[in-house]
Amino acid sequence: MRLLMWLILAALVYFAVKKNLRARSNKMRSEQTASNDWADASSTYSANRKESEAMLSCAHCQVYFPASEVVVRHQKNFCCIEHADQASGSSSS
Template identity: 35%
Template sequence: MSRIIFWLALAFLVIFAVRSKIRQAQKRHEQQFRQPPAAGQQPPPQPGRPARAAQAADAETMLQCAHCGIFYPASETVQARGRDYCSAAHATLPAA
């Protein structure tokens, strides 16, 4: 009889410890989403929004050079004769 009580008490303590750890992890997770991000840091991904979608929103548009065909960020474009080029050197070359 004492062995049964021992095993029941041990099982109860294990279940209690596991549930306590789960509650602590949930509280830490909730606090992480409540705190505003520090300056210069990206906010943590939202629960319904995957991290990949957040990265895609931050991605820059890529353009293709009219001369060599290489892809480059739109912020680095050099426009000439109504076309986009990857560098000033390619913009000055005769059209192919």
């Protein structure tokens, strides 16, 4: 009777250890996958990243916009032609 109890106890310990090892293995595998996903996302971000561009403020509305979209009138920077026309029209009045 005692031998049977010891065998059952040993089987329970064996299955508990086996379950714990499987859980650790799955956790490490998921962490490694997450780490690889992060590295892939980081390299994709670096590859798609553009050079930064200077930002300018519109003389009419004070909104910042990229320097590549500037409209210059009377040595002032504007974000669009409409604002440049409004400023030109209001200063001539």
